[in-house]
Amino acid sequence: MLRFFILFVVLLAVLFGLELTPWAQDWFVVPWTTALAHLSTSIVTLFDGSVVSAGKIMRSTTNGFAVSIEAGCNGVEATLVLLAAMLAFPAPWKHKFLGLVIGIVAVQLLNILRVISLFYLGQWNYDVFEWAHLYVWQALIMLDVLVVWLIWVRRVPRIDDAGIPPGAPPALAAG
Amino acid sequence: MSEGDFREQPSGRTALPFLKSPLTRFVAAAVAWLPVTFGAWYLLAPILLWPVRLLVQLVARFGFGDLVRGIDPGGSTLSFITTLKPGEGVAAGVVSVDVNMLVYAFGMPFFAALTLAAREGRWWRTLALGYAVIVPFVAWGVLADFLKGIAIAAPPAIASQTNFTQWQRELIAFAYQFGSLILPAVVPAVLWVLLHRAFLERLRARGSG
Numbered sequence: 001m002l003r004f005f006i007l008f009v010v011l012l013a014v015l016f017g018l019e020l021t022p023w024a025q026d027w028f029v030v031p032w033t034t035a036l037a038h039l040s041t042s043i044v045t046l047f048d049g050s051v052v053s054a055g056k057i058m059r060s061t062t063n064g065f066a067v068s069i070e071a072g073c074n075g076v077e078a079t080l081v082l083l084a085a086m087l088a089f090p091a092p093w094k095h096k097f098l099g100l101v102i103g104i105v106a107v108q109l110l111n112i113l114r115v116i117s118l119f120y121l122g123q124w125n126y127d128v129f130e131w132a133h134l135y136v137w138q139a140l141i142m143l144d145v146l147v148v149w150l151i152w153v154r155r156v157p158r159i160d161d162a163g164i165p166p167g168a169p170p171a172l173a174a175g
Numbered sequence: 176m177s178e179g180d181f182r183e184q185p186s187g188r189t190a191l192p193f194l195k196s197p198l199t200r201f202v203a204a205a206v207a208w209l210p211v212t213f214g215a216w217y218l219l220a221p222i223l224l225w226p227v228r229l230l231v232q233l234v235a236r237f238g239f240g241d242l243v244r245g246i247d248p249g250g251s252t253l254s255f256i257t258t259l260k261p262g263e264g265v266a267a268g269v270v271s272v273d274v275n276m277l278v279y280a281f282g283m284p285f286f287a288a289l290t291l292a293a294r295e296g297r298w299w300r301t302l303a304l305g306y307a308v309i310v311p312f313v314a315w316g317v318l319a320d321f322l323k324g325i326a327i328a329a330p331p332a333i334a335s336q337t338n339f340t341q342w343q344r345e346l347i348a349f350a351y352q353f354g355s356l357i358l359p360a361v362v363p364a365v366l367w368v369l370l371h372r373a374f375l376e377r378l379r380a381r382g383s384g
Contacts, residue, residue, distance in 0.1 A: 001372060005365070016357055020349065072356045081361055134278055139209060139285040142360035146289075146367075147202050154198065154379055 007088035015080045030056070033074040036108075040115045051119075058119050065123045067115070073133075075111035078141050079104050085149045091156035099152040103145075110144045197378055204292035212284035212291070220251045223283060223306075224276045228253060230314040235321075242325065242337060244269065251277045255321045262332035270333055272324040279316030279359050282309050286363035293367075293374050301370050305363065312362045316354040323351040 018024055033056045041053035050062040056074075059066035071077070082103050086096050114137045122129040216223065228248055235243040235255070247254040252275050259270040286305045290298055326339045326347050339347065368375065
C-alpha cells in the first residue's frame with residue numbers, strides 16, 4: 001500500500017504539472033473542453049433547442065444565461081486522478097488499459113451530467129448553482145472516480161509489490 | 176442509515192436485489208450520507224474551520240509577516256489585510272483579499288460520508304483522524320488562494336510590491352492550482368482508502384471470489 005501511495009502521489013503531481021504546461025493546454029485541455037461544451041450542448045438540444053455553444057461556453061438564447069467550462073469542471077483533473085490511481089496500483093497492463101478506457105468514459109459521462117445540471121441549476125437559482133458547483137459536484141465526481149477504481153481493483157488479479165502474481169512458479173518468482 | 180436497510184429477506188434475497196453487492200451498498204450509503212454530512216458541515220463550519228483559521232494565521236504571521244497585517248474572520252471567509260498599497264497616487268488604504276474557506280474544505284463532509292458508509296468499527300476515531308489530516312490541506316488552499324490574489328491576480332502595481340521572483344510566482348500558481356483542483360477532493364478519497372484497508376481487502380476478496 002505504501003508503494004502504491006507514493007507512486008500515486010508522484011504520478012499525480014507529474015501528470016498535473018504536465019497538464020498545466022502551455023503545450024498540454026493548447027493541444028489537449030482547450031480542445032477537450034471545447035468538445036465537452038459542444039457535446040453537452042448537443043445532448044441538451046435534444047429537449048431544449050434554445051442552447052448554443054461557442055468554444056467552452058454554453059449559452060441559453062432564451063435568457064442569455066451562460067456557463068463557461070473552466071479547469072476543474074472539464075473532468076480532466078478527475079481523469080488524471082484515475083489515471084494515476086490505476087497506473088500506481090499493481091496490476092497487469094492489459095487490465096490497466098481496459099480499466100482506464102472504461103473508467104475515463106464513466107467519469108466523463110458523469111461530468112457531462114454535471115455540466116448540464118449546472119447549466120439549468122444556474123438558470124433556476126444561483127445559490128443552489130454555487131453550492132452544487134463548488135461543493136456537491138466536486139465530491140460526486142471524486143466519488144465516481146473512487147467507485148470506478150474500487151470496481152477495477154476488485155476485478156484485477158492480485159500481484160504483489162514486486163509485480164509477481166501469487167501462485168507463480170518458483171522460477172518466475174525467483175527471477 | 177442502518178444495517179436494517181440492507182437486511183436480507185428470509186428467502187436469501189435482499190429487498191432490493193441490486194443492493195446485494197457490498198460495493199453497491201457502500202455507494203448507496205455514501206450517496207445517502209452526503210446530504211447529511213454536507214448539511215452538518217455547513218452548519219458547523221465556523222467551528223470546523225476554526226483550526227484552519229488558526230493555522231493560516233500562524234503561517235501568515237511567521238511566513239508572510241511582511242505582507243499580512245492581519246486576518247479578519249467573517250464566518251467561513253477570511254479577509255487578509257495586507258501591507259500592500261492600492262497603487263501609486265493613492266494616499267490611503269490597503270489591499271485586502273477575501274478567501275472563502277469552504278471552497279477548500281468540502282473534503283470534510285465527503286470524507287465523513289465515505290467513512291460512515293463503510294460502517295467500520297471505531298468510525299468516530301477515523302472521522303477525527305481524517306479531520307485532523309484534512310485541516311492542513313484546507314489551510315494550504317486558503318493560503319495559496321491569498322498568495323495568488325496578491326502575486327498573480329492583482330494589478331501589476333500591487334503585485335510588484337510583493338517582490339516575488341518569477342519562479343516564486345510559478346510556484347504560487349502551481350500551489351494554488353494543486354490546492355484548489357486536486358487536493359480538496361483527492362485528499363479525503365486517498366485518506367479514506369488508507370484508513371479502510373481492511374474494508375478494501377474484504378471488498379476485493381468478494382470481488383475475486
